[in-house]
Amino acid sequence: MTLDLSDPTILAAFGGGVVALILIGLILSLSSRLRDMTQAQARLTGGLAALTDAQHRSEAQVGTALGDNAARTAETLGNLQARLAAIDVAQANIERLSGDVLGLQDILSNxxxxxxxxxxxxxxxxxxxxxxxxxxxxxxxxxxxxxxxxxxxxxxxxxxxxxxxxxxxxxxxxxxxxxxxxxxxxxxxxxxxxxxxxxxxxxxxxxxxxxxxxxxxxxxxxxxxxxxxxxxxxxxxxxxxxxxxxxxxxxxxxxxxxxxxxxxxxxxxxxIRRALAALGRDVELIVERAAKLEIHFDQARRDVEGIATAAERAGKRAERLDTFDFSEDPERPKLAPVIRRG
Known part of the structure; x- marks a missing residue:
C-alpha cells in the first residue's frame, strides 16, 4: 500500500503521530529527569541532614573545646595572677632588702x-x-x-x-x-x-x-x-x-x-661552812632536847603506870565493898564520922 503524502489527512495523521511520538519522548525524558531530580533531591536531603548532624556535632565539639579552653584559660590566668602576686611580694622584699643593704652601707661607710x-x-x-x-x-x-x-x-x-x-x-x-x-x-x-x-x-x-x-x-x-x-x-x-x-x-x-x-x-x-657549823650546833641541840624529852617521857610513863596500878587497886577494893556485909557487928568498933570541910 502506497501512502499518498499529498493527502492532507494522511499528512495530518502523520504529523499527529510525529507530534505524539515527540510528546511521548518528551514525557519519557521528563519522567526520567523527574526521577533523577527526585533522587537528587533525596540525596540532597540526606546530605543536608548529614551536614546538619555534622554541623551540630561540630558546634558541640567547638562548644566543648571553647568551654575547656575557657576553663584552662581561667586557670592559667589565676596561676598567672598568683605568680604575679608572688613576684610583687618578692619585688617588695628585694626593694626592702636593697634599702637595708644601702642602710648598712651607709652605716659601714662612716x-x-x-x-x-x-x-x-x-x-x-x-x-x-x-x-x-x-x-x-x-x-x-x-x-x-x-x-x-x-x-x-x-x-x-x-x-x-x-x-x-x-x-x-x-x-x-x-x-x-x-x-x-x-x-x-x-x-x-x-x-x-x-x-x-x-x-x-x-x-x-x-x-x-x-x-x-x-x-x-x-x-x-x-x-x-x-x-x-x-x-x-x-x-x-x-x-x-x-x-x-x-x-x-x-x-x-x-x-x-x-x-x-x-x-x-x-x-x-x-x-656555806659557817651555815653548816650552825646547822651542826642546831642538830646537837635537837639531839640534847630529844634526850631530855625522852627522860620526861620515861617519867611520864612511870607516872602513868603508877596511876594504872593505883586505879587497879581501887577497883579491887570497890569490888570487895560490893560484897561487904553492912549488918551491925557488936564486937566491931564504930568509926568516927568523917567531917568534910569547906
Missing part, C-alpha cells in the same frame, strides 16, 4: 656608725652570755680611757677589757685589689694599729687583766687574718691582745662565765 655597729654586736653577745652584774659598758679606767666592755673577772686575772674594732676600709681595699702588695701592707698596718692601741690603753698593771680582747664584728675579716696574715695574729699574742670574732667571742664569754661561777662559789664557800 667610722663612728661603724664603731657603733660593732659595739651593738658586742653588747648582744655579752648580754646573752653573762649576768648583768658581770660586766660594764664604757667603763672609765684610771688612765682616762673608756673601754667598750669591761668584764668583772676575779683577780687573777682581773678585769678584762673587750674593745670593738672594725678595719673595714683597709679590708675592702685589699679585697678590691687582689695581689696588690700595698693594699695588703695597709690592711696589716691597720690591724697592728688597733692591736697597739688596745695594748697601750686597756692593759694597766694592777688594774686590769694582763691581756685584752680585740673584737672584730666580721667573720670574713677574722678568717682572712688567720688564713693569710698569721704573723699579725702572733703579734697580737705577743702584745697579749687576743683577736676574737662573733663566734669565738661567744666561746670566750662562755669560758669566762664558768670562771665567774666558780669564783662566786668559792666566795660563798665560807658562808
Amino acid at each position: 667610722k663612728q656608725t661603724r664603731g657603733a655597729f660593732g659595739e651593738i654586736q658586742l653588747r648582744d653577745l655579752v648580754g646573752k652570755a653573762l649576768a648583768p652584774d658581770a660586766f660594764a659598758w664604757q667603763a672609765q679606767l684610771t688612765n682616762g680611757r673608756r673601754a667598750d666592755c669591761l668584764i668583772h673577772m676575779p683577780d687573777p686575772p682581773g678585769p678584762l677589757v673587750i674593745d670593738a674594732k672594725f678595719p673595714l676600709e683597709a679590708y675592702e681595699a685589699m679585697i678590691a685589689a687582689p695581689g696588690d702588695a700595698r693594699a695588703v701592707t695597709a690592711f696589716r698596718a691597720s690591724v697592728r694599729t688597733h692591736i697597739r692601741a688596745i695594748a697601750d690603753r686597756y692593759i694597766i698593771p694592777g688594774e686590769t687583766a694582763e691581756g685584752a680582747c680585740l673584737f672584730l664584728p666580721s667573720e670574713a675579716i677574722y678568717a682572712e687574718l688567720h688564713a693569710n696574715h698569721a704573723e699579725v695574729v702572733r703579734e697580737g699574742f705577743a702584745a697579749r691582745v687576743w683577736i676574737v670574732s662573733p663566734t669565738t667571742c661567744m666561746a670566750t664569754l662562755n669560758t669566762l662565765r664558768a670562771i665567774l661561777k666558780d669564783h662566786r662559789m668559792r666566795e660563798q664557800a665560807g658562808d
